[in-house]
Amino acid sequence: MKILDPKVLTRLSKNGIPKEEFESSLGSEADLTLELLKAQGMNIILENGVYRFRSTITSIEDTLFCIVDVESNGSKPSHHQIIEIGAVKLQNGKILDTYESLVYCTDISDQIQEITGIKISQTLKAPSLSKVMREFRLFLGDAVFVGHDAKFDYNFVSAMMERVGLQRLLNRSLCTIDLAERTFESERYGLAYLNEQLELYRDATHHRALSDAMTTTKLLKRTLKLLPTSLHTTEELIAFSKEAKKMKRLKPEKKEKQEKEKKGEE
Template sequence: MLHRRFAKEERAQLCDRALDYFSEVDRPVPSNELVRVLFPRARLENGHGPQLLREVLRRDRRFQEPRNGTWDLIGARFHHLDLADARFCVVDLEATGSNPRRDQVIEVGIVVIEGLRITRRYSSLVNPGQRIPVWIRKLTGIDDSVVADAPSFAEVAPEIVDVLRDGIFVAHNVDFDERFLRGRLEAEGIHQPWWPTLCTVRLSRCLLTDQESYRLDALAEGLGIDLDQHHRAVCDAEAAAQILLHIVRDHAPELGIRTVGELLVSSRGSVRKQAS
């Protein structure tokens, strides 16, 4: 059973069954639970079920394994939500380094998009409780004196969670921002459910293939988007939000991308323009 190869039709049926189950339970699903759903009569040795599951689902871009041993439908609660009805929360963090276990946030910027327009901007400096490294000071312009009177991360964490509630977590290099923010929230005892995430770097690489560079500053310049203070959180979040709006307004319709689920899937691979 472990080394079994699935015919295209059988694989499609299993993926549809998984899709129905995700839609029914509306949450991430542990591998062993999903194995029982897809292979109710199979007798599998320990460890074989998850491997078999990967063989079925890994080629279907609707599914992801955000944590080892747990699967999710990409943006399950938003899969059929029209883009115009979605709430996107575009996040940028500035920090003392890249390790959420050791380093601290020094600035948070969040730009909220609803109805395909910006409806809110959240920005806060954060006192990290440690010296800001020289290279970070040079990069951001934020030094110890700038954050001396700023609130601690523990003080702003509830505000951040409130702003992000019921939204799609968007960032330019989302893996860093989401992982870092989640790590700092967990350090404060706040265990946040998994957000559906969207990366404007990957989305731009897939849908804006004519750009020379996908760095935030270069992409903003290429699209005529203002970025006045690069490496300041709310300014970078604003630029990433404008990039997302450019894609959703100007490119998604001609590619037949109408729902959040379709947009999330498109960021994981190439999309062909639909014939008119």
């Protein structure tokens, strides 16, 4: 049994895996392997003789979410790197802490400098990738990793961890695009568009990591209020974000009608 096999992860996210079966699959140093998995962010617990993700029994309200955004000097983790990272810790609807840092880099295209406003003169003075990734690993812990297009941010951070000699991420993850598409109608679901339409974060500076992480945090809070009452645990939330039927996309004419009605109410 391979720990990262999708079938194994599915079992851990649902009914769990019996203790003997799971530990035997880890080999002779099962205890050490378990500790390493936890250090990589896997929120695994042993309960009543069964291993499962803690998120299968933790309520959505009590879950610690870490909302993350990265800016990079390209789109491929294998060839490019993070130039800025920002993150927000959220629990019970309250922001507990934030993290942000530029990252040392000597190569940023003119286009990316223009989009992000991040200049090489700034990244040349920034902490090394190794220092930032180690700090962020401690900040993230085993919180649920949240991003707007979470796969991009998660894969980039995980690749950077491995680049500096750390292990890949094993945190549970949640995408706010997926969640938004299943909780409210919109013409588009890009972060800048939703921020403008929903007035999520008035101080937003798009394409800066902490600002985008803060905007995503406010979007997450908004979507959590729109969930079906049948959802209770974090794993149910994650499954809902991937499996529930998507809302219909708003057509431009319908959106204009809603905006007129909104103005009329004002």
